[in-house]
Amino acid sequence: MKAMKNAEVAEIFEEIADMLEFLGDNPFRIRAYRNAARALFDLEDPVEEVAKGGLEALEEIPGIGHDLALKILEYLKTGKVRKLEELKAKVPRGVLEVMRVPGVGPKTAKLLYEKLGVDSLEAFRKVLESGEVLKLPGFGERKRERLLKNLDLVEAASKRWPLGAVLYEARELLRLLKELPEVEDAAIAGSARRYKETVGDLDFLAATREGAKVAEAFAQLAPVKAVYALGPGKATVYISPGIQVDLKIVPPESFGAGLQYFTGSKAHGIHLRRIAQQMGLKLNEYGVWRGEEQIAGATEEEVYAALGMDWIPPPMREDLGEIELAQQHALPRLVTLEEIRGDLQVHSKWSDGKHTLEELARFAAEMGYAYLAVTDHSPAVRVAGGVPPEKMKERIAEIRRVNEKTGGRPYLIAGAEVDILPDGSLDYPDEVLAELELVLVSIHSRFSMDEEAMTRRILRAIEHPLVHVLAHPTARLIGKRAPVKADWEKVFARMKELGKAVEIDGYYDRMDLPDVLARRAREYGLTFTLSTDAHQKDHLRFMELAVGNAQRAWLGPEQVLNTLPLEKLLQWAKDVRKG
Numbered sequence: 001m002k003a004m005k006n007a008e009v010a011e012i013f014e015e016i017a018d019m020l021e022f023l024g025d026n027p028f029r030i031r032a033y034r035n036a037a038r039a040l041f042d043l044e045d046p047v048e049e050v051a052k053g054g055l056e057a058l059e060e061i062p063g064i065g066h067d068l069a070l071k072i073l074e075y076l077k078t079g080k081v082r083k084l085e086e087l088k089a090k091v092p093r094g095v096l097e098v099m100r101v102p103g104v105g106p107k108t109a110k111l112l113y114e115k116l117g118v119d120s121l122e123a124f125r126k127v128l129e130s131g132e133v134l135k136l137p138g139f140g141e142r143k144r145e146r147l148l149k150n151l152d153l154v155e156a157a158s159k160r161w162p163l164g165a166v167l168y169e170a171r172e173l174l175r176l177l178k179e180l181p182e183v184e185d186a187a188i189a190g191s192a193r194r195y196k197e198t199v200g201d202l203d204f205l206a207a208t209r210e211g212a213k214v215a216e217a218f219a220q221l222a223p224v225k226a227v228y229a230l231g232p233g234k235a236t237v238y239i240s241p242g243i244q245v246d247l248k249i250v251p252p253e254s255f256g257a258g259l260q261y262f263t264g265s266k267a268h269g270i271h272l273r274r275i276a277q278q279m280g281l282k283l284n285e286y287g288v289w290r291g292e293e294q295i296a297g298a299t300e301e302e303v304y305a306a307l308g309m310d311w312i313p314p315p316m317r318e319d320l321g322e323i324e325l326a327q328q329h330a331l332p333r334l335v336t337l338e339e340i341r342g343d344l345q346v347h348s349k350w351s352d353g354k355h356t357l358e359e360l361a362r363f364a365a366e367m368g369y370a371y372l373a374v375t376d377h378s379p380a381v382r383v384a385g386g387v388p389p390e391k392m393k394e395r396i397a398e399i400r401r402v403n404e405k406t407g408g409r410p411y412l413i414a415g416a417e418v419d420i421l422p423d424g425s426l427d428y429p430d431e432v433l434a435e436l437e438l439v440l441v442s443i444h445s446r447f448s449m450d451e452e453a454m455t456r457r458i459l460r461a462i463e464h465p466l467v468h469v470l471a472h473p474t475a476r477l478i479g480k481r482a483p484v485k486a487d488w489e490k491v492f493a494r495m496k497e498l499g500k501a502v503e504i505d506g507y508y509d510r511m512d513l514p515d516v517l518a519r520r521a522r523e524y525g526l527t528f529t530l531s532t533d534a535h536q537k538d539h540l541r542f543m544e545l546a547v548g549n550a551q552r553a554w555l556g557p558e559q560v561l562n563t564l565p566l567e568k569l570l571q572w573a574k575d576v577r578k579g
């Protein structure tokens with residue numbers, strides 16, 4: 001059984017080697033640290049076990065000499081290695097960051113620092129852009145351009161990405177990782193596994209007995225654009241466009257514990273570790289331990305069970321009460337993607353969608369859906385080429401024709417996404433609304449009204465007797481447009497009285513309702529619709545994101561309208577209008 005200390009000491013030795021190299025130390029000594037790091041990582045036995053045999057036993061590990069054996073003992077005793085602290089004081093902080101730009105090793109960083117005074121990422125950009133670097137030996141135009149690109153990658157990765165903008169690329173990388181022969185299992189962890197609406201970076205976990213080999217092979221997979229850090233137990237790389245992926249590696253008997261640890265959230269993990277402590281146990285990324293004995297670790301289920309609780313779905317892991325419920329075996333059942341019988345917001349060629357109604361019906365069939373609501377825009381949304389009221393009869397007739405042709409399998413629901421005008425009135429006359437089976441209302445203009453006016457605007461819209469769903473309620477666009485200000489407590493309370501539904505729009509840069517508000521809406525007992533707001537075929541996959549967000553809000557299938565069979569759904573729509 002490999003223990004966590006091996007990886008910790010290995011990492012310290014790697015860091016020491018980097019800094020020694022920057023300082024121009026003896027290459028043999030540097031090599032010795034790197035070899036030792038690798039040896040420790042590949043060591044099957046916990047180094048603290050070996051250390052019980054004293055200095056000599058440690059020195060028997062291939063690649064570990066007297067000096068390094070002493071440092072291992074020092075770390076096991078004090079949790080620190082003095083040498084590393086000393087070196088940190090000698091290497092300027094900013095230089096360490098520059099060293100992390102792919103293509104800049106310790107040697108180059110030293111050159112940059114000594115000849116051009118580069119002691120930060122900004123300073124590095126300056127000398128790259130001015131061409132000053134070309135004065136340095138070994139720097140040509142091609143290298144300059146490559147480093148600029150890598151610097152962009154590093155800096156782009158410092159922002160957060162909407163999950164849907166990176167998830168599918170990440171899955172492709174995961175597929176390739178899983179194909180490596182030494183990899184026994186692999187998974188995406190971190191905020192992506194929790195379906196958080198944005199992610200800072202992507203976290204991968206792999207189970208293998210050959211950590212060094214896997215880290216190296218991973219760094220060479222096709223989607224990897226640059227390597228930020230590579231150690232025997234981990235790799236950090238960039239995949240296009242500037243997205244950072246952190247690979248962590250554990251032995252197979254620790255896969256569940258590693259997954260638990262690296263899925264987070266941090267708050268959830270901290271709470272779990274406190275519980276472990278109270279039970280006289282220890283929880284880390286390698287397992288649940290009673291003293292030196294690993295009592296769980298291969299699967300997440302056994303990790304949670306060892307801590308006296310049920311397995312907790314990742315989207316719930318935010319320490320918002322889920323741990324207490326898991327201890328009482330009282331977790332709510334969450335809605336799943338498989339239970340979704342149709343998409344309730346999709347745009348066709350009648351407004352700004354890419355596909356005809358007939359094509360949409362075919363895609364819905366491919367998705368295994370029983371129905372799909374076509375919800376083209378109303379005319380106020382000019383850029384979207386909304387359907388003019390006088391054209392609605394023709395549009396509905398075409399929807400009926402498609403349904404006749406397919407026998408209603410899947411059934412196209414005649415819907416619309418009707419604009420809420422600034423005064424809260426709707427963008428279609430009642431005669432038009434009455435002909436539609438499902439009416440969504442939403443805001444596409446005048447986003448910055450004050451809270452009181454906005455609340456009145458929304459209330460008026462949802463109070464309209466022909467309206468069913470408040471779609472993308474906050475109208476925010478992640479990273480681009482702030483949510484509108486409204487008194488959501490008032491809105492949700494009123495919607496509950498009226499029996500109207502609220503949407504979770506899963507389009508990747510909307511994710512609206514956001515999780516916090518969705519939780520609040522659930523507490524009001526509201527009914528939800530989950531949708532993708534698809535404008536083309538590819539977008540239909542965002543249903544997964546809508547479901548993920550619904551799970552973050554603890555929604556069960558009974559709170560989600562589109563888990564209903566078609567007849568029940570249409571009946572609901574009729575009942576809402578009866579009031």
Ligand code: DGT
Nearest residue numbers: 190191199200201203261262263264265266269270
């Ligand atoms: P992100 O990347 O900002 O979207 O959020 P996460 O949750 O993916 O965070 P990240 O990538 O920094 O770390 C991945 C997971 O690793 C995190 O959810 C929990 C675990 N983790 C990382 N650092 C710590 C830590 O200092 N303490 C604990 N308890 N867990 C940590």
Ligand code: CA
Nearest residue numbers: 190191201202
């Ligand atoms: Ca992350």
Ligand code: CA
Nearest residue numbers: 201202203246
């Ligand atoms: Ca990370």
Ligand code: ZN
Nearest residue numbers: 417442444472
């Ligand atoms: Zn819209």
